[in-house]
Amino acid sequence: MWRCRSLLLAAALGQLLLLGGCALQPWVKPYERESLADPIMNLQRSTLIGQHREHVYDVREGARGATGIQGTGCGCN
Amino acid sequence: MAATSLWRRLARLLGGFVGSLMAASGARAVVLPDNVGEAMAHVYSGGGVTASGPALLVRKNLGDRFSITGSYYADFVSNASIDVVTTASPYRETRNAYGLGLNYVVRDSLITVAAATSREPDYIADALNVDVAQDVFGGMTTVSLGFTRGWDQVGKKGEGFFDTADHWRYRLGATQVLTPNWLMSANFEAISDDGYLGNPYRVALVFGAAVPERVPSTRSSRAFQLRAIGDLGERNVVRGAYRYFWDNWGINAHTFELGYARYFGKDWMADGFVRFHVQDGALFFSNNASADTTYLTRNRQLSSFNDVGLGFNLAYTAKTVPGQYSVVVTGAMEFMNFKFSEFTDVRTGQLYSFNAYLAQLLVSVTF
Numbered sequence: 001m002w003r004c005r006s007l008l009l010a011a012a013l014g015q016l017l018l019l020g021g022c023a024l025q026p027w028v029k030p031y032e033r034e035s036l037a038d039p040i041m042n043l044q045r046s047t048l049i050g051q052h053r054e055h056v057y058d059v060r061e062g063a064r065g066a067t068g069i070q071g072t073g074c075g076c077n
Numbered sequence: 078m079a080a081t082s083l084w085r086r087l088a089r090l091l092g093g094f095v096g097s098l099m100a101a102s103g104a105r106a107v108v109l110p111d112n113v114g115e116a117m118a119h120v121y122s123g124g125g126v127t128a129s130g131p132a133l134l135v136r137k138n139l140g141d142r143f144s145i146t147g148s149y150y151a152d153f154v155s156n157a158s159i160d161v162v163t164t165a166s167p168y169r170e171t172r173n174a175y176g177l178g179l180n181y182v183v184r185d186s187l188i189t190v191a192a193a194t195s196r197e198p199d200y201i202a203d204a205l206n207v208d209v210a211q212d213v214f215g216g217m218t219t220v221s222l223g224f225t226r227g228w229d230q231v232g233k234k235g236e237g238f239f240d241t242a243d244h245w246r247y248r249l250g251a252t253q254v255l256t257p258n259w260l261m262s263a264n265f266e267a268i269s270d271d272g273y274l275g276n277p278y279r280v281a282l283v284f285g286a287a288v289p290e291r292v293p294s295t296r297s298s299r300a301f302q303l304r305a306i307g308d309l310g311e312r313n314v315v316r317g318a319y320r321y322f323w324d325n326w327g328i329n330a331h332t333f334e335l336g337y338a339r340y341f342g343k344d345w346m347a348d349g350f351v352r353f354h355v356q357d358g359a360l361f362f363s364n365n366a367s368a369d370t371t372y373l374t375r376n377r378q379l380s381s382f383n384d385v386g387l388g389f390n391l392a393y394t395a396k397t398v399p400g401q402y403s404v405v406v407t408g409a410m411e412f413m414n415f416k417f418s419e420f421t422d423v424r425t426g427q428l429y430s431f432n433a434y435l436a437q438l439l440v441s442v443t444f
Binding site: 025026027028030032033034035036038039040041043045046047048049051052053056057059060061062063064065066067068 | 115117119121132134148150214215216217246248250252254255256257258260262264265266267268298299300301302304306308312314316320322324328330332338339340346354356358359378379384390392407409411415435437439441
């Protein structure tokens, strides 16, 4: 009985979460994104500068990847 | 009259329903990045190594759904690093890298397929990339997935190409609009390597005697990075990044970066940043081993060390013709200091450290 109630409670909570998810609307409207669209807000402002910087780190440090920049790995030692 | 009013109400309801569906599915279609031509000159110098050369990149739209990207990159390397001067003779070589990519936009997705090749006299690396970026949630979230398959041929001067190395890279990322002034992104990448992963020229030391380096033929690594960028007002922009890296060779690394950017007048943009990287050494790294183990390396890149970088970028918009083109010239400079905790200079017995700089000059035309 207790287990049945727990399952029902979990299901109800799940439903609430799902309904909450449906009610969630994009909270920054397109017309509010002027600041975000400015080139100064780019995480990577130039492909060439970004790729070359990552290449310099890649061949001198033991860590690699997850930089959000593709195509930096040349495999060279 | 009543019937017309009912129809109008129904049409309004239907319109609202379709509108909300479009908003929910993010009907804001993704657009291709701008046409761009970039030319860069670069120089890295430090620790006895100088690498310089040109790099070019052109991206051109073909209609409103496709764009094509071509790139060329060259490194003219003069190598007299500590490894080279203590065990071999300084040398010069050239690396040429070529890339070709195709972008395709379909609804809210940007699909990129790209091929790259990098060629040195004793190392050839070919790779194929597939990346998909999808805008969701009214354009507030961009989810990206990517895969790279790499094939390398490893050679040695005088012996030719004698072995291969294969690479698999899996990427997953998300960029989220937090507020009208803040963005953040999270990226994860898993990399697997299989084949000859060492350097045929490098030696390790056992009781002071040089033996060929021996590293495992497989490696598996994971990296997770969080980044955030925000406008504090009046385009005073701050950014921060943190990456945690770990692999099955025993390396754990933390990388931090903090930056600040702002405009000076209409045409100048300045950016400054600090970067700090610290890592543990691989399990089989030894500066001078006291036993001849199965795997052994004296590759300082796999040792425990830290490096600090201090960088500046200055961008000048030289010309803008609205709706036609703009020309931006960017100069970038970074000063770095590497400090090793285990690796020593065998000539002095002291822990090794060196300073380096990276300079880049870029001309970028957006059209």
